[in-house]
Amino acid sequence: MLTQAFTTDTNSALITDVRLGLTKSGQKELPSKYLYDSVGSALFEVISVLPEYGLTRADERLLRRYSEDIVARLTPPTTVAELGSGSGKKTRWMLEALSKHQHVSYCPIEISRTALNMCERELGDIDSVSIVGFEREYLDGLLEVAARRQKREQLLVLFLGSTIGNFEHPADVKFLCQMRAILQSGDALLLGTDLMKPIHQLLDAYDDPLGVTAAFNLNLLARINRELDADFIIPQFEHVARFNQAVGSMEMHIRSLQKQTVAIPTADLSVTFLEGETIWTESSHKYSLGEISGIAASAGFRVDAQWIDEEWPFAENLLIAE
Ligand code: TRP
Numbered sequence: 001m002l003t004q005a006f007t008t009d010t011n012s013a014l015i016t017d018v019r020l021g022l023t024k025s026g027q028k029e030l031p032s033k034y035l036y037d038s039v040g041s042a043l044f045e046v047i048s049v050l051p052e053y054g055l056t057r058a059d060e061r062l063l064r065r066y067s068e069d070i071v072a073r074l075t076p077p078t079t080v081a082e083l084g085s086g087s088g089k090k091t092r093w094m095l096e097a098l099s100k101h102q103h104v105s106y107c108p109i110e111i112s113r114t115a116l117n118m119c120e121r122e123l124g125d126i127d128s129v130s131i132v133g134f135e136r137e138y139l140d141g142l143l144e145v146a147a148r149r150q151k152r153e154q155l156l157v158l159f160l161g162s163t164i165g166n167f168e169h170p171a172d173v174k175f176l177c178q179m180r181a182i183l184q185s186g187d188a189l190l191l192g193t194d195l196m197k198p199i200h201q202l203l204d205a206y207d208d209p210l211g212v213t214a215a216f217n218l219n220l221l222a223r224i225n226r227e228l229d230a231d232f233i234i235p236q237f238e239h240v241a242r243f244n245q246a247v248g249s250m251e252m253h254i255r256s257l258q259k260q261t262v263a264i265p266t267a268d269l270s271v272t273f274l275e276g277e278t279i280w281t282e283s284s285h286k287y288s289l290g291e292i293s294g295i296a297a298s299a300g301f302r303v304d305a306q307w308i309d310e311e312w313p314f315a316e317n318l319l320i321a322e
Contacts (some may be wrong), residue, residue, distance in 0.1 A: 011227060015267045018224060022264075022271045022279070030220055032166055032252075032282035037223050038114040043216040045087060050212060052204040054312030059160055059192050060090040062316045066307045067097035073304055073318055074098075074188055075154050081107045081145040082158040083138040088119030090160060092126070094190075099128040109134045109141030139178055146182050155187040162194035162314070165285035169247065169295075172285070176299030183321045189301060195313035196286040199243050206241035206250050206284070214239035217252055217281055228266035236260060240278060249285040253278035292317055 014034060021029045036044065048056035063070075071094070078098060082091060085108035098104050106129050110116040116133045123131060134141040142157065149155060157179065167175050179189065207213055217239040221232040240253040256273035263270050292315065293303050301319035308315045 014224075014227060018228065018264060018267050019269055022269065027280055028271075028273075028277070029280040033111055034223065035216065035220055035281065036112045036115060037219070037227075038112075040216060040219045040223070041086075041112055041114050041118070043212060043219060046212050047208070047216060050208050050210070052208045053213075054205065055162060055194050055314060056090075058194075058309040058312035058314035059162075059316070060093075061311070062307050062309050062314065063090045063093045063160075066316065067093040069307070070094065070190065070305075070316070070318060071097040071101070074156060075186065076102050077150075077152075078102070078154045078156045078188075079105045079107070079145070079149055080156050080158060081109060081142055082160070083109050083142065084115075084159070084161070084163050085110050085119040086115055086161065088122040091119070091158065092123060094158065095123060095126055095129050099126060102128075104129045105132065106130070107132050107134060107141070107145045109136055109138055109145070111135065111137060139182065142179065142182050155183060157183070157187070157189045159189060160192040160316075162192050162284070164191060165194055165249070165287065166282055167285075168249070168283050169285065173295050173298050176295060176301065180300040180321055185321050187321045188304075189319040189321070191292075191296075191317045191319055193287045193292055193315050193317060194284065195308075195315055196248065196288055197313050202243055202250050202286065203241060206252060207239065211239075213241070217254055220281060221254065224264060228264050230262060230264040230266075232262050233260070244283070247283075247285070248287075249283040251280065252282045252284075253280050287315070289315065 017031050047053050095104055095106055108116060108119050113135055116135055120131055120133060134144060164172050218234055221234055224230045225232050236257050238255050238257060240255045242251050244251050255278045259275050261270060261272045296303050296319050300322050302322055304318045304320045306315050306317050
């Protein structure tokens with residue numbers, strides 16, 4: 001099996017985004033994609049097995065149970081592109097179901113080389129599947145996959161784990177529109193969406209008692225120390241998770257425990273934090289079923305079918321490009 005990789009240098013992008021995000025007037029912020037370096041990716045793997053964080057297991061359960069039903073609704077030959085493959089564990093069920101009917105090209109698109117390696121190791125043993133990894137931003141990678149498609153081939157885009165919820169509304173719709181513009185009518189998008197659930201459950205899921213989620217979030221500062229030679233003193237910051245009722249999203253922040261100034265030499269930057277000031281690192285929207293069909297329709301997709309996990313409310317939505 002031939003495994004190719006297309007790689008890119010992200011360090012200059014990190015410098016630009018750190019400069020932009022930490023010099024903003026008002027709420028400071030850092031893009032959540034930088035949470036996933038090799039340490040962050042490993043910590044997220046641990047989060048996904050914590051009893052408090054049911055999201056990944058719900059996603060996996062649905063794919064394990066219903067991959068045959070999902071595949072039955074596709075129109076082969078189908079090429080699979082996955083946005084943010086992570087470890088690739090839950091993708092196995094989809095690829096195995098598809099490869100019963102055809103040879104499958106699977107194109108994971110990942111900004112993290114570590115995650116891409118994990119995913120290639122995890123899925124490299126499925127016989128009639130060839131893997132071509134793209135170390136790219138989602139839409140850049142998808143453009144490349146679309147450019148390589150054979151005529152009459154259907155594209156199936158996997159966007160699992162409720163990553164769509166990390167785009168703040170209306171950025172989620174905008175992202176789906178940009179994706180739709182790359183696709184052809186009849187192409188499919190399997191979209192995972194975490195559903196609204198009791199707030200205490202969400203607070204535990206995003207601030208677990210072992211502190212794994214806190215370590216995952218704070219690793220962003222440690223990463224900036226490692227890669228940009230910054231001098232963040234990690235114990236002088238804390239992880240904060242709160243539910244924003246007005247928008248229906250969990251919000252993750254890093255809060256400065258005291259007034260302090262941090263030097264980030266590689267970004268040619270010095271940043272002052274007030275006591276209690278936060279850096280916003282991620283939002284995770286919790287959808288209602290009505291909202292899902294709404295955003296799908298606004299982006300030019302119809303909902304072909306939905307599968308819902310009862311144990312941890314989560315939906316797998318099969319959308320077809322109109
Ligand atoms: N995208 C995941 C989610 O929304 C990632 C995540 C889990 C996360 N826990 C976190 C991101 C804590 C930042 C902080 O569920």
